[in-house]
Amino acid sequence: MAKKSIIAREYIRIKLEKKFCEKRLELKTIISSITSSDKERWSAMMMLQRLPRDSSRCRQSNRCSQTGRAHGVLRKFKLCRSKIRKAAVQGLIPGLKKASW
Numbered sequence: 001m002a003k004k005s006i007i008a009r010e011y012i013r014i015k016l017e018k019k020f021c022e023k024r025l026e027l028k029t030i031i032s033s034i035t036s037s038d039k040e041r042w043s044a045m046m047m048l049q050r051l052p053r054d055s056s057r058c059r060q061s062n063r064c065s066q067t068g069r070a071h072g073v074l075r076k077f078k079l080c081r082s083k084i085r086k087a088a089v090q091g092l093i094p095g096l097k098k099a100s101w
Contacts, residue, residue: 001069024051027051066080077093
């Protein structure tokens, strides 16, 4: 089980990403547009750098919804590999069963 502070930090990152998503997108379109002047691009880059570091989407990590584990998480189920195995053996995930041959 991951520490509660680590899980709480991840929730803060999610909130920040939702809050600054539109602003970040606007600034990135200004930076990448051909029609904007160099001065506009420069100011947009400076504004983008002033945004909180954790407001970027790439700072988030996929975590297991039950344990908070960051590694070995399957996106489809939002569970780590050990919890998926346990749920599959118990028959809690419909259509998923342990392979045997």
